[in-house]
Amino acid sequence: MEYEVVMGLEVHVELSTESKLFCGCPARFGAGPNENVCPACAGMPGMPAVTNRRAVELGIAAGLLTGSEITRVISFDKKSYFYPDLPCAYQITQYFAPVCTNGRVEIETSRGKRRITLKQIHIEEDAGKLVHDARAGAALIDFNRTSVPLIEIVSNPDFRSAEEVVAYLEKLRSLLSFAGVSDCRMQEGSMRCDVNLSVRPVGSETLGTRTEMKNMNSLKAIAAAIAYESERHIRALQTGSETLVQETRRWDDARGESFSMRGKEDATDYRYFPNPELAPIVIDDEWIARVRETLPETAEAKYTRLTERLGLAEHDAAQITQSRNLSRIFDGTTRIFDKPRDAAGWILVDLLGAVRGDGKTDDDIEIDCEKFAALMRLVDEKIISRAIGKKLLIKVLEEDIDPAAYAEEHGLGLVTDTGAIGDAVREVLAAHEKSVLEYKDGNEKVMGFLMGQIMRRLKGQADPEAVRAALTAALS
């Protein structure tokens, strides 16, 4: 019998707000343990929760980006359970009136375009973090993440393959990070994904027993977990090797297996009820319009603009639009340097090449776009050579130099003086007589080697075209 896998996703995304959802503590990642904590997010009594309106705005933005309906009167509810990382023993979430409903995300897979529909997007606070200290034999609690605002994006069971899941997560990441809703970094936990999975015979309309998988920290882990879990389900259905139960399972990436965390029979009753401490918030047309105005061009619209109007290769446009930071650098430099294809080359080849060794991701690169554009222009106008340009790029990155002033100061201007070039050509040919003979025997590859030697002698400052012309003349 043929089986099909049916999946629905719950994606948690930390919102890029300055402060937490219900208190004034900083929401940023990376502070020392319990540095971003106040009496409110430590669960002490007496500090009323006050909703961070910026978080609501980012929730609205997420809704607009996914074509969702925006709820006009939203409220917050308490979800109760005891756990050390939850200081109030309730999480403030949106159970009864989530900020968005009925959205959609278009994805592209090897089998064509597909539409994933969303049940809802709701805003909620994150929990803290437990760190198990083996030496002390104790669990330590870090409340920095407590009450950091999240949105949970709940899809309908529309997924049929791991490829669709990965495409969807990449699409969400691109949409949300572009609009500044979240930085969506899976490795830092600012984007987390739970997969609800079941298996049924192809053609069947009813859903099979569903398991929920947690703790996948990368797209690779998600794909591996889906492969493992669907195989386990199919094997169980085919051979009766085990009875599937509705449960939550934890993915162990190192072992490549999922393990049961808790079953349905001990499912917690979360006792949701409206939080009377927080007045409902009205979202009117005007507010939605204001949020809409702040949304940047979507990655999709940008891709079309880059390929169709600016003439970028599809591969280059895709690479730039996948990263919010590369897009920012592209826009920032082309605003000054009006040759988009050249700019794309500088960014994707030279800039990425220069930082590749540092283990930085595309989103970590920091560069002054004006200086980068000035550098592109210096090369384009043949004031400096491309080779010198590459060296200056590293100086711009590392020391934030002004390229024009630096080139002038250090005498790095392009050598176009035919006398100096002619001298260099003669010297190199004299020193490499063997290569000259090889060339005359028809080995054209030697040309490149000789070019390199001459350029090196001219400290990379010469105009390659002038050098090539002089070299060709000298060889013939």
Place this chain on the structure above:
Amino acid sequence: MTSKPVFLEDSILRKGLPATAGSKILQGFKAPFDAAVAERLTGAGYALRSEPPGTEFGIAPPAPVPSPVVTAVAEGRADLALCNDFSGAAGDQAAALGLYTIRPTYGTVSRYGLIPSVCSMDAVSVVCRDLRQGFALLEVIAGHDERDGVSEPEPSYRYAPSEEPLKTAAVSRETLPMADAGPAVMDILVCAELSGNLSRYDGLRFGYRSPDFKGLEELYLKTRTEGFSPETKLSLVVGAMVLSEGWYEKRYHKAMQIRRMLRDGIDALLMKYDVLSAPAWAAPLCGLPSVTLPGAAPPAARLVAARKRENALYAAAERGGIYGV
């Protein structure tokens, strides 16, 4: 202004001072900051004294014990006291001791720094012998506070009986549909909200922790078993029950629906009358201001007015004093 200190229940936080809310569960807990109310009073030059409330988190035991802050006013050690009279129980005690209790409109006095019991009803209320002193104190503590999510927008309020002359001297009796359900609705909502607000006392971060436990589960169980009184535990059990699956619709949700009906009914009556003499649940369930008049019998006579019409209450209470209503 009074020369004697104003007595505050210690559920109104004062930085560095013990804040017990009358409960063992908060043993050793010292307030990390000043409540808005305490800030304002200190700023206005009032001397303050804190006392634990008479009952744990204001949850009334079967035989009500007067709150020490109410006793202080009754015995003349103070002219004014502040307590969180979310249920009206403190008002009854004060009335029995010959004192007024002024409960302001919900959202006009900041809850910043008030240990929460029942968020939708919590109200810092003034206990006084003299109405003028009481309303003068309320004027100091009322006004917008951005640190409270349900704070009303007005920066300040002025209270004087002459501001709102009463429309009519007519007195009549009205009936309100569903009024009989009032006490049960109160009970359900109070227990539900308490069960949420009191969950944070788990022995992990502050307050009481059971000295002897094995593992997390036992830490929770023993701490909360030893830290709360039987009345409180009963409320928490009832609260958890009315919110649990299967009961939510039948109890909590139903209570919320009736609360809305009661509020609509009372609001309609308050379009017709300046002031109502109403049962104890009316002010907390509807967020209305009330003045409890001094008098021997519980339940005390309780006047309520429309939201932010404290001055109508002030005028009526003064007249009530004259005519001995």
